[in-house]
Amino acid sequence: MEANPGTFEIxxxxxxxxxxxxxxxTAQFPAFIKQMLRKIASGFSVFYNVLANDAEGVSYSxxxxxxxxxxxxxxxxxxxxxxxxxRPLYSTWLGMALLTGALKLASRDPSxxxxxxxxxxxxxxxxxxxxAKAAVISIQNGLGTRTGFLAEKGEDLEDVFAExxxxxxxxxxxxxxxPVRRRATRRRPATGTSRRMTTAGRERQWNESGADRRGERVxxxxxxxxxxxxxxxx
Numbered sequence: 001m002e003a004n005p006g007t008f009e010i011x012x013x014x015x016x017x018x019x020x021x022x023x024x025x026t027a028q029f030p031a032f033i034k035q036m037l038r039k040i041a042s043g044f045s046v047f048y049n050v051l052a053n054d055a056e057g058v059s060y061s062x063x064x065x066x067x068x069x070x071x072x073x074x075x076x077x078x079x080x081x082x083x084x085x086x087r088p089l090y091s092t093w094l095g096m097a098l099l100t101g102a103l104k105l106a107s108r109d110p111s112x113x114x115x116x117x118x119x120x121x122x123x124x125x126x127x128x129x130x131x132a133k134a135a136v137i138s139i140q141n142g143l144g145t146r147t148g149f150l151a152e153k154g155e156d157l158e159d160v161f162a163e164x165x166x167x168x169x170x171x172x173x174x175x176x177x178x179p180v181r182r183r184a185t186r187r188r189p190a191t192g193t194s195r196r197m198t199t200a201g202r203e204r205q206w207n208e209s210g211a212d213r214r215g216e217r218v219x220x221x222x223x224x225x226x227x228x229x230x231x232x233x234x
Contacts, residue, residue: 045073064126071123078120086118122154 011017034052041048047066049058095110097103105113125131138144147157 046070060127067123067126075120082118082120090116090118119151119154119156122152124153 034054037052037054038048041051044051047063047070049055049063049066050070091110091114094103094113098105098108098110135144135149139146139149150157150160
């Protein structure tokens with residue numbers, strides 16, 4: 001018997017109708033899909049929560065531990081790709097470039113230029129603050145190098161130093177000159193004038209007091225002078 005949505009065939013005589021209620025998807029369907037995705041992630045050696053975009057029930061420690069395992073697998077694949085493909089390709093290209101003159105170097109011996117470093121992509125830290133502090137402590141105690149920690153992020157130490165030098169040069173070239181600080185000076189002319197005025201006043205007071213003293217001496221001597229003049233007249 002075939003059934004279409006909203007229609008049923010006529011039941012012949014002697015048949016009994018039983019309702020058909022399909023329950024799809026069932027309540028176990030999400031668990032089934034999750035289990036299938038887990039198997040797929042395990043086969044590809046990737047983190048299930050990243051593959052399925054499912055962050056349900058994931059803690060920081062769990063995410064970090066699984067991420068480290070996954071990155072180790074990716075680094076192994078990267079190293080195999082470098083050893084099996086990039087190095088042979090570089091060797092062939094270098095020999096042909098030197099032979100045809102497309103690449104002009106001090107020597108045409110390719111063996112002198114084989115010591116190259118292939119840098120694959122890296123990953124950012126899960127917790128930058130904690131990882132940065134751990135890197136600083138390791139470098140200070142001689143347990144690691146800046147080259148190694150930058151390589152984990154896919155960065156090169158020489159590029160970082162060159163970029164820092166460019167930033168410093170750019171800062172020096174674009175920095176506005178510092179404003180000239182005006183010295184807070186006192187008003188010397190006014191102070192000097194007041195001082196001169198004070199000195200002149202003192203001189204005037206001294207002259208006046210000296211004149212008064214001289215006048216007093218003259219007045220004291222005036223009777224004696226008059227008496228001597230009278231005596232001379234007589």
